[in-house]
Amino acid sequence: MTRFRNPILPGCHPDPSICRVGDDFYLVTSTFEWFPGLPVFHSRDLVHWRRVGHAFDRPDQLPLDGVPASGGLYAPTLRHHDGRFHLICTLVDGAEWSGHFVLTADDPAGPWSDAHRLDGAGIDPSLFFDDDGRAWCTGTRLTGRYEGHTEIWLREYDPSGPALVGEEHVIWDGAVKGAIWAEGSHLYKIGGxxxxxxxxxxxxxxxxVMTARADAVTGPYEGNPRNPVLTNxxxxxxxxxxxxxxxxxxxTPDGEWWMVLLAMRPHHGDRCVLGRETFLTAVRWMDGWPVADPVEPVRAAPSLPPAPWPAEPAxxxxxGPDxxxxxxxxxxxxxxxWSLTERPGRLRLRLRPETLAAGANPSxxxxxxxxxxxxxxxxxEFAPRDDEQAGIALVQNGDFxxxxxxxxxxLRLLKREQGVETVLAEAPATGRARLGFEGHGRWYRALYATEPGPLVPLGPPVDGDMLSSQVAGGFTGVYVGLYATADGRVGGGHADFDWFEYRPLPGPV
Structure with missing residues (x-):
């Protein structure tokens, strides 16, 4: 029996939702304020995944402009029915509108439709297609009864609209006394x-993870006596x-049951810079109830032929053209x-007034x-003037x-923490420079070179705690990338990046 390593989707890939079409599995995760959003992944063995597209890849599909950090696209659900993919999600804190919406596609790689808005309060909507031809939508909303108390509502879903129709039913409000944030609901019909x-x-x-079951889709639902069926x-x-x-x-096609879920790998305590990632664990059935295996870093793989995809270049x-x-x-x-054609073989970023701190769309x-x-x-390669700057960035949000x-x-090593910018180190440099970061658990080290030869450290290691969501707030993990800004000035020039390399490093022994 082969083994696999968790997480199956490392980095910020929270709130996974999965569906199977024949021998193929498809999965989508939350993306909040990042674009393109709602990445769609494909697998044949539940372990190896490749990105086939994004459900949100056109700016006019959704009004994501101006959403705050960790606003935007929350907890999608992906389902397939009658030859068509349905993705339901919530836009949170949108400038033009907020609420639930559905995207549809014949091919998970796209193109996906524009957003069809749906009624319903709260977050975390999910779709369920019953075997009698009817379809249903569940969602989560706060009740106000006490802090964090939520309830799961159910309404019929008409795919032809698409629209929610008929009477609303409240079917659940938590498995334990004083439960908070009963959310992320999904319905299935198993064993009648x-x-x-x-x-x-x-x-x-x-x-x-909690479960309940009922004889009718509208309830009443009884809780699993073994709740929670999964927790750490x-x-x-x-x-x-x-x-x-x-x-x-x-x-799976041969009758195994598995669960995709989110979890975190902290670098110490509860601090985690990677965000919430997608993990996989097995599910067994006992007395008609699901029981999930513990989520382990390495475990036995599904009984499916291994189907790895070609590795992406480091x-x-x-x-390329884009x-x-x-x-x-x-x-x-x-x-x-940005351009990859103005100077072929280079990524050119235009220097614009927007900065990472502005809550806009910076370069x-x-x-x-x-x-x-x-x-x-x-x-x-960059010739700065005035307050222009360009280089490499570690981003949690606009204030961190x-x-x-x-x-x-x-060269400058800058830290922005709680909205306050601090210069940590400086070094002389003109023209071309090689820049980088190494991460080692909690600590990040900046490295640079302005001449051929090895890179050398710039400044002291930076404490990554400030980039964890536990300190910086929100729901995302760290992004590393390329940045250029004219810092409020209009009519800036450009910065050229020759290449970008990302590689994992061996961890501590």
Whole structure:
């Protein structure tokens, strides 16, 4: 029996939802304010995944402009019915509108439809297609009865609208006394009964998976006597995997059941710079109830033929016509401020007034940090003037990020913490420079070179605690990428990046 290593999707890939079509599995995760959003992944063995597209890849599909950090696209659910994919999600804190919406596609790689807005309060909507031809939608909303108390509502879903129709039913409000944040609900019909799977306890150390079942889709639902069916809350701090929850079930063609879920790998205590990642664990059935295996770093793989995909290159030489699909921007770009054709073999970023701190769409392209120990490097060609700067950045949000940038005054290592910017170190530099960060668990080290030869450290190591969501707030992990700004000035020039390399590093022995 082969084994696999968790997480199956490292880096900030929270709130996974999965569906199977024949021998193929498809999965989508939350992306909040990042664009393109709602990445769609494909697998044949539940272990090896490749990105086939994004459900949100056109700025006009959704009004994501101006959403705050950790606003935007929350907890999607992906389902397939009658030859069509349905993705339901919530836009939170949108400037033009907020609420639930559905995207549809014949091919998971796209194109996906524009957003069809739906009624319903709260977050975490999910779709369920029953075997009698009817379809249903569940969602989560606060009740106000006490802090954090929520309830799960159910309404019929008409795919032809699409629209929610008919009477609303409240079917659940938590498995334990005083439950908080019963959310992330999914419905299934298994063995003639309707099974409700929910998250509970909040998406941190107290996270858990609860289940209930009923004879009718509208209830009443009885709780699983073994609840929670999955949690690491009892293991406390120091465990390598914490915050297990928000699960979605899938059955393999030969009848095995598995759960994808989110969890975190803290670098110490509850601090985690990687964000909430996607993990996989087995599910067994006892007396008609699901029981999930513990979530382990390494475990036995599903009984499916291994189906790895070709590895993505560690180095992007920017020799294609457009950005590779692993790159993201903060919020949708409404103008083309990057180019790979003006100087072939280079990524050119235009210097614009927007900064990372502005809550807008700055000239920044980033990718997820996926490993506790990693190295990311680039080669920059840049002639700054005034307050212009360009270089490499570690981004949690607008108030918490770290920059290694070339400026008119030379290289600068800058830390922005709680909205306050501090210069940590400086070095002389002109023209071309190689810049990078190495991450080693809690600590990040900035490195640079202005001449051929090895890179050398700039300044002291930066404490990564400030980039964890436990300190900086929000729901995302760290992104590392390339940045350029004219810092409020209009009519700036440009910065050219020759290549960008990201590699995992061996961890501590």
């Amino acid at each position: 009964k309707y099974h409700l799977v929910t998250a509970e306890g909040g998406t941190a150390l107290e996270h858990a 809350r009892h293991l406390g701090l120091g465990h390598p995997i914490v915050g297990t929850g928000h699960g979605d079930l899938v059955e 180095c992007d030489h920017f020799d 950005l590779a699909p692993g790159w993201n921007t903060l919020r949708p770009p409404r103008e083309r401020w 920044f392209v980033g990718r997820r940090q996926e490993h506790p120990d990693f190295a990311a490097f680039t080669a920059l 990020h770290v920059l290694l940038v070339s400026t008119e005054r030379g």
